[in-house]
Amino acid sequence: MKYWNPSCECMSRDEMTKLQTERLIETVKRVYHNVPLYREKMQKKGIEPGDIKTLDDLKKLPFTYKDDLRDTYPYGMFAAPLSEIVRIHASSGTTGKPTVVGYTRKDIDTWSEVTARTLVSAGADKNSLIQVAYGYGLFTGGLGIHYGAERIGASVIPISGGNTKRQIQIMKDFGTTILACTPSYALYMAEVMEELGIKKEDLKLKAGVFGAEQWSENMRKEIEERLGIIAIDIYGLSEVIGPGVSTECYCKCGLHVQEDHFIPEIIDPETGEVLPPGSKGELVFSTITKEGIPLLRYRTRDISSLNYEKCECGRTTVRMSKVSGRTDDMLIIRGVNVFPSQIESVLLEFGDTAPHYLLIVDRVDNLDVLEIWVEMNQQLFSDQVKKIEDSEKKIRKAIEETLGISATVKLVEPKTIERSEGKAKRVIDKRKF
Structure with missing residues (x-):
């Protein structure tokens, strides 16, 4: 099975533009009449639904921010009454109030459709055994892929996250062919497999669909080599729908956005101006088929x-490039913009280290300092x-050449850095701003 829905995935650009325009116009009407915040935002800009006639008019609409969902917590952004909402998900709320999202029955159907396309892009079909090791519950990952x-x-093997030894045992005994989890957890599974004496040849795994955190090409190579699979990057966020917004295919040259449901834009994060195709900037999405909580020009960061x-x-x-960082978790160290993914790429070039690292940023005598902890593999240890000292020097030099700033590199014993069964914690910023 090459495509799940070829009529949509292989649609001509003219057909797609026509479909997107029709759906955008209807979505603008829906939010204007049903979501007070949107009506207020549009009125402030002097815009009415009738002013949106083409895709080019999209840039006239106001942006939506995560804080908008928090400020209207819990249901203020819903465009459908609760009587029509059949599912509610929410973020963890670790940085404030959780963002709450609601799904109508049609929204669940749409979500199932886009995640079906995602899995087929990774080679899945009706004969596949898919082990879902994303978390179930309020987090959108597990149930999204499940449907x-x-x-x-x-x-479907709905094992959820955690209990890694059991995950591996089930993977081996049940004959799992596709694994769905975060990339950092996939690497952790590979590590535990090696400890248990289970070889990749003992499994029937063919592919993995990995998302929910940033990861580099070098990390992909590491996963593919250690698990003997094809590793596919998937992208989604709960505010837009969850997993399934975009996915790589076997070509691994960008993530295909499900454009019949989501319109992407790239903007300058400082000015908000739309940038031309090929430009790097902040990714913005407008949902054009959602009923429960449609979003216009949502700034993903x-x-x-x-x-x-x-x-x-x-x-x-359209294909979006692999996410290279975030505008809001970007580290600014001595005036230089630093993304953890840049450092990860450098570290994985070296064969003497494990793919586990921690960035510690602090301020000493009014100067920012960066310390990078990297686990050694057993051989180097x-x-x-x-x-070991020579390896530290080589890594330090490579990081300085890549980032343009100096950093202290500390090679630590295997298993020193805390493992994660979800999103890996990569940064500790001790500075006080």
């Missing part, structure tokens, strides 16, 4: 770019002190 797997008729050229796989949907 997509059922949509294509695959067998993710850094990406858009490519409208037809992919070798035959899909015509057992080696001479001189070899």
Whole structure:
């Protein structure tokens, strides 16, 4: 099975533009009449629904921010009454009030559709056994992938996150063919497998769909080598729908956005101006089929770019580049913009280290300092002190050349850095702003 829905995934640009325009116009009417915040935002800009006639008019509309969902907590952004909402999800709320999202029955159907496309892009079909190791519950990951797997008729193993040894045992005994989890957890599974003496050849795994956190090309190579699979990047966020907003195909040259449901833009994060195709900037999404909580021009804070050229796989949907960082978790160290993914790419070039690291930022005598903890692999740890010191110097030099700033590199013993069964914690910022 090459595509799940070829009529949408391989639609001509003219057809897509026509469909998006119709759906955008209807969505603008829906939010204007049903969401007080949107009506107020549009009135402040002097805009009425009738002013939106083409896709080019999208840039006239106001942006939506995560704080808008928090400020209207819990249901203020809903465009449908609670009597029509069949599912409610929410973020963890670790940085404030949780963002609450609601789904109508049609929204659940849409979500199943886009995650079905995601899984088929990774090679799944009705004969697949899909182990879902994303968290279930209020987090959108687990249930989102689950419904997509059922949509294509695959067998679902809804194990959720955690209990890693059991995960691996089930993977081996049940004959799991596709793994769905965060990339950092996939690497942790590979590590535990090696401890248990289970080889990748003992499994039937063929592919993995990994998302919910940033990861580099080098990390992909590490996962593919250690698990013997094809690792596919997937993208989503609960505010837009959850997993399924975009996905890589086997070509691995960008993530196909499900454009018949979500319109992407790239903007300058400082000015808010729309940037031309190919430019790197902040990714913005407008949902054009959602009923429960449709969003206009939602600022994701993710850094990406858009490519409208037809992919070798035959899909015509726009491709967003792999997210390279975020505008809001970007570290500014001595005036230099630093993304953890940049450092990860450097570290994974070296064969003597494990793919586990921690960035510690502090301020000493009014000067920002960066310390990078990197785990050694067992071979280096057992080696001479001189070899370890030489490795530290090489990594420090490579990071300075990449970032343009100096950093202290500390190679630590294997298993020193805390493991995660969800999103890995990569940064500790001790500075007081």
